[in-house]
Amino acid sequence: MFKLTLRTLNANKIRLALTTFAVVLGVSFVVSSLVLGDGLRNSFGSLSEEIVGGVDLEVEPQSDFGSAQPLDEGLAATVGSVDGVANAVGFVSTEGIQPIKADGTPISTVGPPMIGMSWVDDSSLSGFTIVDGRAPASGMEFSIDEDAAANNDLVIGNTYGVITPAGRVDMDLVGITRFGESNATLGAVLSQYPLETAQELFIREGQLDSVLVRFDDGADRIAVQAAITDILPEQAVAVDQDALLAEIKADFNSGINIFNNILLGFAGVALFVSIFIIANTFAIVLGQRTKELALLRAIGASPKQVRRSTMLEALIVGLVASGLGILGGLGLNYGLRAMFSALGAELPQSDLILAPRTIIVALVVGVGVTMLSAFGPARKAGRIAPIAAMQDSIDAPRQSDRLRNLAGAAVLASGVAVGSFGLFGSIDGVAGRITMLAVGAILTFIGLTFASPAIAKPMISTVGLPLRALGTAGTLSTQNAGRNPRRTASTAASLMVGLALVTTAMVVGESLKQSISETLASEVKADYISSSDEAINSALIAEMGQSDTFSAVSGYRYNEIKVGDDVTGVMGGDLEATGLMFDIGIVDGQLVNDQSQIAVLESEAADRALTVGDELAVTFPSGNTETMTVGAIFSSTTIVDEKYLIHNEGWLTRFGDATDWWASALLADGVSAETADATFASLTEMYPQVQFENRADFNESLESQIDGMLVAINAMLVLAIVIALIGIANTLALSVFERTREIGLLRAVGMSRRQSRRMIRWEAAQVAMFGSLLGIGLGLVFGWGAVTALPDSFVSVLAFPFANIALLVAICAVSGLAAAAFPARRASKLNVLEAISHA
Amino acid sequence: MSLLAIEETNQIQPVTAPVAASARNATKLYRTGETEVRALDGVSVDFEQGRFTAIMGPSGSGKSTLMHCIAGLDQLTSGSVSIGDVSLSDLNEKQLTKLRRDHVGFVFQAFNLIPTLTVEENIKLPAALAGTTPDAGWLATVIDTVGLGDRLGHRPDELSGGQRQRVAVARALAAQPKVIFADEPTGNLDSRTGGEILAFMRSAVDEMGQTIVMVTHDPIAASYADRAVFLADGRIVDEIHSPTAESVLNHMKTMGD
Structure with a gap:
């Protein structure tokens, strides 16, 4: 029987190729996802080690909710004085720091962040090395990573504009830096500034994001860490090297996993679709070979042998497809790299890792899908009666489809039921509903496939x-x-x-x-509404607020507060301007620019039995609890997609971070579109990155x-x-x-x-x-x-x-x-x- | 025209009616590797209008090849064939298809009908392919003659073998072709059913004036014809007019010697 199977396969090479194409494609995606993932994890692993480098310990702020509170800059010296500490350096960094090219256009990226940070003047603590020029030492000096410099023609000795939260400033480029060993920035633009300048530009005066600590050689690490922990304020924590490494790797891995899942999604779709095609091809081919199989039965082959021969055929097809899929996956791996490179997000070089696990998964998936698909047709082939060899029938004898239709209808009905439950049932949360819908959809697909012949x-x-x-x-x-x-x-x-x-x-x-x-x-x-995904420069918003062109301007920010025992999202903006610019469905009260007032979503107000004028105790990430007054109750969640809305003033003290993510503006009465355009033109000159x-x-x-x-x-x-x-x-x-x-x-x-x-x-x-x-x-x-x-x-x-x-x-x-x-x-x-x- | 045929084949062919189809010096070579098979070796023959001719001969004598070539299904190596006054060698594939559709009817041994079409649709198929509607009166006559009026809506797989062959003949008749070629039309039928089909074909010639050329190796089938032409080794070796089963059988015995 084995020989016969091989001969049959050999006689039908083209058909085989067409059949396997889908499986090959699916396996390719699976393999490339795993290979790329392994490669990236490997190189990000070493990259993480480069980043952590000689940092023995990092002091980080911590908070129960909302954004972490910056550390006091005095903490670096305090930590530095602990026995066993060789050096402790304060560090600040922020996103949205955008240098401007010589031609006046700001550097832009598609996705990757533009990060500005303080220069760490300790080679074992810094992730960067100077490859040209010198480190930024004081005042308005900066350095930038070598790829950003080369791609944007930035030259040492020239002065460039830089857009910062504190506004647009002119800075001298004094150095070119390399991140880690190969400057694998993934397309991010990384610029460095002297600490004091960075604090000022990032609006972190007197504050630090973290303190990087290097121990004395031969110091008792546990004892030193304990000594540092002892002197830390409540809202700071000491993280040792291993934990730091794990943190960074986990960060990278979550990114890699998203990427992997997208590829696996492709693989899933390809494989799901291929099941239908393979099953169909096997069914037709076996139908055509009815006489041949009947002859085999007539001369003594058992139904089991016929079935086995068919499954063996599927096994071989699956093996061939998986083999090709593995090769295809390796090819796809290079293709994806080339694609990302063309998109400006160079993936870090990594070794091609074809782990045994990858091969096993490819074989299991490829062979599994093929054999699963061939199972039905093979069973049918086993049931061919020997007498069929003697009959001359054009179409295969019609067998009753009733059972199949019934089964299909049942699965279909269950799919609809699950889907409906997802829609109308008592499920909390969007994710749960969508999951139910997806399960319902898959069941519906399968049911409909069975019932669709009808x-x-x-x-x-x-x-x-x-x-x-x-x-x-x-x-x-x-x-x-x-x-x-x-x-x-x-x-x-x-x-x-x-x-x-x-x-x-x-x-x-x-x-x-x-x-x-x-x-x-x-x-x-x-x-006007801002259209950038990046943080909006607060200096720009301030300037717009002062302009006569606009009657209302507000930037919008997000964070977390604690009401009672619940941590919940809060949005911040200029309340009066918000009232002028948006209809958020005020049910009661009104929006006034009062730091002590809070607007509450209707459903939340009902849950907490709040009405306008009620007092509410709110705890902020800073740790302070304030008594606020309910100033308004609103019903629409389109603009304010949090349960609470408060005024912008005092936000920095309360939350520690006052980044605006979008902004809007209302033209003043009688101001023409031309005047507005002119205002925006002059603003854009200063802040080219933000577009309204x-x-x-x-x-x-x-x-x-x-x-x-x-x-x-x-x-x-x-x-x-x-x-x-x-x-x-x-x-x-x-x-x-x-x-x-x-x-x-x-x-x-x-x-x-x-x-x-x-x-x-x-x-x-x-x-x-x-x-x-x-x-x-x-x-x-x-x-x-x-x-x-x-x-x-x-x-x-x-x-x-x-x-x-x-x-x-x-x-x-x-x-x-x-x-x-x-x-x-x-x-x-x-x-x-x-x-x-x-x- | 037929003088030439007489000279070349040493056959006597009394010309009594216009010719519906003919072959002149038809030669067909098959090459299989080194060996060359002469399936037809200079055959010249006329098939007169309104007559029923049987082409007979042992397996491999070239009788089917002759029919296929005259019907435009296969091409000659040399020589010529004509349907009516149209010489097939001048026609391209497209024109051949049109000629088959409009002027030639076919009845094969088996698998004559399209399984997805009803009896009526099968009968009208050539006209439908041409995008025309067959003459209603004629169609009614044909269907009436076939005697399947109550089965017009049935599919082929709901009919018996004999009924299917009748539908095949009806389809051939419906197009009013110049000539109908039948390739062992009763080969798959029992003798009684076969006899019915042959009688039906006979009546199509007698009552409708149809021309039929039938390839067969069955002496009884040949006895329904007006004339039997015998082929052996790609040549016409003999012919009988108004054959009977007995005379054909005797003839075949002589040929065998």
Whole structure:
């Protein structure tokens, strides 16, 4: 039997290649995810060691909630005086420090942060080395990492503008630095300043983010750490080297894991879709070999042997696919690196680590998926009766689909039930709802795949209706598509999955866009909104507030407070300006610029039985508890997406960090758009990084952000669709082979080559349409579910992008036509005589 | 025209009606590696309109090849074939397809019908492929003659073997072709059912004036024909007019000697 299996495989190499393509792709993604992850973990591991370097201990602020309170700068000297401490250096750093190039444009990155930090003048404590020039020593001097300098033509000796929280300043570039051994900054821009300058520019005067400590050689580390811990204030903690390393590695790893999960997502989609294709191919091929298998049975092979031979075939296919997948994964690994490099985020060099674990996972996944897919067809093959060898049947005998339909309907129903429970059941939290929805969606997919043969025929006849008008080739194509509903359904299933996901993403995206537009129209009165992801310069906001152009300006910041025993989010802004610029649904009271007032979300107020004028004890990260007065109760969470809103004043003392993340402005009465433009032009000259957009532009840029997200998601799904189309091509090629005699007969009685090509192509288009209509139908439902499950503050309107969906259907039908190109060609090139006498 | 045929094949062919299909000096070579097989070796033959001709001969005699070449399903190595007054060697693939569709009918031994189409759709298939509607009156006559009027909506797999062959003949008749080629049409049927089909074909010739060329090795089948042409080793070796099963059988015995 083994020999026979090998011969069969060998005789069908192309079919094999088509079948395995999807598995190869899936395994490739799994492997590249693991290989890249291992490589990155390895190099980030050594990078972490470089960062920690000779730091024996770090004194860090700690807080129970909210942002950590900066340390007092005197602490460095105090720690330095502890016995066994060789050196203790204070350190500050902050994001959003943006040097300006010689041509006046600020350095920008796509994603990676721009970090400014104090220069650590101790080679074992500093993660940086000077490669050119000298270290920034005092005053307005700075140094920058070598890649940032080279990419932006920054030259030692020149003066450059730098945008800092304290405003725009001019600084002399005195040094070029290297981070670690190879300056693996991942695209971040790292600049260094003398400590005092840094404190001033980052608005940290008299404060430190941390103290880096180096011990005396041979010091008793535990004793020194204990001695330091003894003298630390309550809100500081001493972290030793190992813990520090673990902290940094954990930070990196969470980043690497996100990255890994995205790749694994691709792998999952590819593998899920490939199950349908492999199962289908095996079913068809075994169907075609019915006579051969029956003959084997007739001459004495047991059902078990037939089954085993088929599973063995699957095993070999799986092994080959996994092997190719491993190679493909290694290739993909390099491809991804090249892609990131092209995007400006160089991944750190790492060794190619093909761990035994990776190979095992690849084999288990590849072989597992293939054998799982072949299991059903193999069982069926084992049941072929020996008598089938003697029968001359064109279509396989119809067996009852009732059981299958019932099972499918049951799974489908359970999927709908789980999904509905996720939507309407008593589940707390968005994550729980979405998880339930996802489980429901997977069950629905499986159920529908089983049950879809039942609807394949009526649906195909409907879809094919217009084709019937196009003559006999059209009619035949419709009937061919409908003649084996199970095959049509499983061929279309992979397309269904891909399209359901694309459509879901499209519905959510469109609903998001609509929600944003409506919110902007109904709740936003501000004329300008900042459009940067980076922190907003507080100096800029202050300057805008003083300008006559605007009647209201506010920056917005976020942190945590403790109310009673609960830690909860709080948002800060200029309250009166907020009231002018946004309709946050004030139910009672009003927003006034009073540091002691607090605005509360309606539901929270109800929970705590608060009304306007009530007093409320609030604890801040600084440790202070203040008694505040409820000044207003609001109901909309679109703008204020926290339970509490307080005034900006005194924020720094309360929270220790006063970074604004976005800002908005209202034009003063009678100020023209031109005046506003001029004001922004002069502001932009000083603060080039921050961009304000008017409402229309802001709306548009939000929409384009959503579109950008959709593009990324859809790239993954296009992969699924491509695999699905390969599946259609594969199935049709097999169908053409199976119907050789029939096509021969058609050609003999006068079907032209063109008509025969058309017949096959249209059949493919109908299968594609069937799959895409099912998928889109599902996607609309899933999309509705997702939008319903997501909180209203995120998406409040349900909208269907019908034009895009229609386009999608058309693309799928056309792609179906394209997928059929090869089988159609084959059908038309059949030699009529040979075809007629085909056994 | 037929004088040439007489000279070359030493056959006597009384010309009584216009010719529906003919072959002139038809030669077909098959090459398998080094060996060359002469499937047809200079065959010239005429098939007259309104007559039922049987082509007979042992396996490998070239009878099927001759039929395939005249029907435009296969190409000659040299010589020429015509349907009506159209010479097939002048036609490209597209024109050949059109010729088959409009002027030639086929009845094969098995697998004559498209399984997804109903009986009626199968009968109308050539016309449908041409994008035309067959003459309703004629169609009614054909369907009536076939006697399957109550089964028009059925699929082929719901019919018996004999019924399927009848539908195949009806399909061939429906297009009113110049000639119908039948390749062992009763080969898969029992003798009673086979007899019915042959009688049906006979009546199509007698009552509708159809021209039929049938390839067979069955003397009884040949006895339904007006004329039996015998092939051996790619050549026409003999022919009988108004054959009977007995005369054909005797003839085959002589050939065997």
